Amino acid sequence: xxxxxxxxxxxxxxxxxxRDAADELGYTAHAVARALVSGRTGLVGVLSGxxxxxxxxxxxxALDRALGEKGFSMLVTDAxxxxxxEAELARQLGDRWVDGLIVSPxxxxxxLWEQIAETLPLVTVGDALPGxxxxxxLFDNRTGVSLxxxxxxxxxxxxxxxxxxxxxxxPDRPAEVVVQEVCRKLDLSATVVNSPHSLExxxxxxxxxxxxxxxxxxxxxxxxxxxxxxxxxxxxxGLRLPGQLSVAGYDDHPIANVxxxxxxxxxxxxxxxxxxxATLLAAAxxxxxxxxxxxxxxxxxxxxxxxxxxxxx
Amino acid sequence: xxxxxxxxxxxxxxxxxxRDAADELGYTAHAVARALVSGRTGLVGVLSGxxxxxxxxxxxxALDRALGEKGFSMLVTDAxxxxxxEAELARQLGDRWVDGLIVSPxxxxxxLWEQIAETLPLVTVGDALPGxxxxxxLFDNRTGVSLxxxxxxxxxxxxxxxxxxxxxxxPDRPAEVVVQEVCRKLDLSATVVNSPHSLExxxxxxxxxxxxxxxxxxxxxxxxxxxxxxxxxxxxxGLRLPGQLSVAGYDDHPIANVxxxxxxxxxxxxxxxxxxxATLLAAAxxxxxxxxxxxxxxxxxxxxxxxxxxxxx
DNA sequence: GCGGTTCACTGAACCGGTTCAGTGAATCGT
DNA sequence: ACGATTCACTGAACCGGTTCAGTGAACCGC
Numbered sequence: 053x054x055x056x057x058x059x060x061x062x063x064x065x066x067x068x069x070x071r072d073a074a075d076e077l078g079y080t081a082h083a084v085a086r087a088l089v090s091g092r093t094g095l096v097g098v099l100s101g102x103x104x105x106x107x108x109x110x111x112x113x114a115l116d117r118a119l120g121e122k123g124f125s126m127l128v129t130d131a132x133x134x135x136x137x138e139a140e141l142a143r144q145l146g147d148r149w150v151d152g153l154i155v156s157p158x159x160x161x162x163x164l165w166e167q168i169a170e171t172l173p174l175v176t177v178g179d180a181l182p183g184x185x186x187x188x189x190l191f192d193n194r195t196g197v198s199l200x201x202x203x204x205x206x207x208x209x210x211x212x213x214x215x216x217x218x219x220x221x222x223p224d225r226p227a228e229v230v231v232q233e234v235c236r237k238l239d240l241s242a243t244v245v246n247s248p249h250s251l252e253x254x255x256x257x258x259x260x261x262x263x264x265x266x267x268x269x270x271x272x273x274x275x276x277x278x279x280x281x282x283x284x285x286x287x288x289x290g291l292r293l294p295g296q297l298s299v300a301g302y303d304d305h306p307i308a309n310v311x312x313x314x315x316x317x318x319x320x321x322x323x324x325x326x327x328x329x330a331t332l333l334a335a336a337x338x339x340x341x342x343x344x345x346x347x348x349x350x351x352x353x354x355x356x357x358x359x360x361x362x363x364x365x
Numbered sequence: 366x367x368x369x370x371x372x373x374x375x376x377x378x379x380x381x382x383x384r385d386a387a388d389e390l391g392y393t394a395h396a397v398a399r400a401l402v403s404g405r406t407g408l409v410g411v412l413s414g415x416x417x418x419x420x421x422x423x424x425x426x427a428l429d430r431a432l433g434e435k436g437f438s439m440l441v442t443d444a445x446x447x448x449x450x451e452a453e454l455a456r457q458l459g460d461r462w463v464d465g466l467i468v469s470p471x472x473x474x475x476x477l478w479e480q481i482a483e484t485l486p487l488v489t490v491g492d493a494l495p496g497x498x499x500x501x502x503l504f505d506n507r508t509g510v511s512l513x514x515x516x517x518x519x520x521x522x523x524x525x526x527x528x529x530x531x532x533x534x535x536p537d538r539p540a541e542v543v544v545q546e547v548c549r550k551l552d553l554s555a556t557v558v559n560s561p562h563s564l565e566x567x568x569x570x571x572x573x574x575x576x577x578x579x580x581x582x583x584x585x586x587x588x589x590x591x592x593x594x595x596x597x598x599x600x601x602x603g604l605r606l607p608g609q610l611s612v613a614g615y616d617d618h619p620i621a622n623v624x625x626x627x628x629x630x631x632x633x634x635x636x637x638x639x640x641x642x643a644t645l646l647a648a649a650x651x652x653x654x655x656x657x658x659x660x661x662x663x664x665x666x667x668x669x670x671x672x673x674x675x676x677x678x
Numbered sequence: 679g680c681g682g683t684t685c686a687c688t689g690a691a692c693c694g695g696t697t698c699a700g701t702g703a704a705t706c707g708t
Numbered sequence: 709a710c711g712a713t714t715c716a717c718t719g720a721a722c723c724g725g726t727t728c729a730g731t732g733a734a735c736c737g738c
């Protein structure tokens with residue numbers, strides 16, 4: 053049957069007869085059975101830290117393209133910002149459904165990743181992992197954060213609030229640590245506050261921040277989603293942007309260009325990142341025999357200045 | 366082995382021994398093998414018309430929650446607005462990977478869906494399908510479109526441009542047909558223009574529309590993504606919203622509340638819709654023996670008026 | 679005309695689980 | 709003390725493909 057359909061050791065006319073019959077009956081090879089014998093499912097698990105984030109949504113979309121070109125389909129799951137949920141989902145996906153895993157880990161320090169990497173090709177996107185993986189696309193968050201904070205500093209801002217995605221249980225949040233370091237260096241007073249990615253949630257958090265006294269003159273959001281929430285909160289407070297409050301984002305989602313005023317944001321090309329991740333993963337899946345090479349691709353961010361940041365007078 | 370792990374016909378201490386050994390070796394049951402014998406993968410195919418659309422992205426996120434509660438995982442694919450790609454993806458997913466399929470079809474008229482529904486539990490979201498499926502969540506687009514056009518008409522607008530998502534090959538685009546009907550009834554002159562969902566693409570299309578003479582006094586976008594593009598184009602043209610141009614959207618994405626001015630949009634609760642689709646599908650997967658019941662859930666939209674629409678003077 | 683090779687085709691093993699049926703020992707009642 | 713029943717455990721069939729090895733017929737050259 054398998055031979056007949058693919059024309060191996062088969063006369064052309066038999067192949068045609070079999071094909072026609074298959075078409076007529078609507079027969080298609082049972083993908084699960086094939087996967088069992090071939091040991092490949094052609095599926096890639098994508099574990100998002102929080103699908104609520106517009107940036108991650110866009111990244112998933114980009115991954116669909118990139119993985120599709122390599123012949124993979126995407127199994128998407130959402131950790132919803134909860135590291136323990138992330139761990140559980142990762143384990144589930146480890147049950148051999150997927151040929152590989154692409155994760156932007158909420159908690160890069162967890163041993164979990166090391167365990168998973170033993171079983172499965174694992175590509176991480178974002179923060180660095182302590183252990184070796186099959187590949188990682190590494191964001192240079194240090195540079196990204198520095199770009200924004202130095203930009204705000206240069207504009208005369210000294211009281212800055214930083215809204216980071218909430219990561220309840222992780223002890224050392226990489227981005228946050230970097231923020232503290234850079235602030236110390238610049239002699240900037242920064243209040244770091246956790247925020248959910250949802251626009252409503254971020255707006256609530258931002259409202260609280262804006263009610264604080266003394267009020268910060270600028271808010272730096274570690275995702276554009278959160279920045280959107282800040283826009284809404286600023287509007288509710290009757291604050292004009294950027295006159296009375298500067299705002300900067302992270303990810304440079306297309307929406308940054310649509311907001312008024314345009315949102316200053318840290319840009320990295322999600323298409324490139326997705327393609328890099330897909331390539332790394334595909335290579336790992338193809339050549340499992342090779343030792344885990346642990347390729348690292350560095351993504352260097354760039355600051356896109358728009359009108360949401362202005363000199364503080 | 367299977368018995369031992371689950372404690373069937375097994376003494377408690379043996380079960381414990383086996384469990385411990387399994388943990389130590391990191392053994393997990395091969396999901397593919399299990400799926401082969403059980404005939405269930407626990408996967409649901411989600412076929413999006415265009416993941417570029419913010420509304421669909423949000424819907425996918427909502428589906429992840431809804432399906433997760435029912436014990437399903439999501440295989441996400443993106444037709445990118447191309448009906449032929451949609452057909453190909455649907456066929457691929459039909460190869461028995463998935464227990465069921467959730468689609469918001471680009472081309473509801475295709476015979477394809479009828480074929481697929483014979484093999485697989487199929488739930489459609491959005492436009493009605495001619496043939497019977499296992500379930501559908503039906504948007505009352507007629508009401509949705511009417512709400513907006515009547516709203517604009519009541520505000521004195523008579524020259525309205527309608528930007529619909531581009532669907533190249535579909536002969537009768539349901540939403541478009543409705544637009545024409547309602548316009549005739551209201552004696553509104555409407556120019557219907559196709560637009561991609563991407564913000565950049567929509568902005569280009571909108572720019573062309575705004576360059577037309579006489580310029581429309583209002584633009585009705587059939588997705589909030591497209592509306593975002595219109596905002597950008599209006600800004601580039603130096604047009605004040607809503608003073609010189611009214612804009613209305615569709616889907617009521619949270620972003621509608623963040624844009625300035627807030628976007629008047631047609632609202633349906635994506636969480637409810639996702640939950641409904643998941644419930645319909647889960648019921649169908651559980652009770653395959655039952656004849657295809659063909660339940661239909663109607664979603665009635667509601668107009669959320671914000672500040673982007675104003676009386677035309 | 680006969681041995682050897684090519685060729686199309688068929689039966690059986692295998693992937694890794696689940697589950698049914700069968701085995702032997704221990705426990706029960708009388 | 710002996711047969712009947714319960715109980716833990718083991719071997720084998722099965723899911724639906726892929727692929728290897730084996731079979732028989734046709735075809736080749738000498």
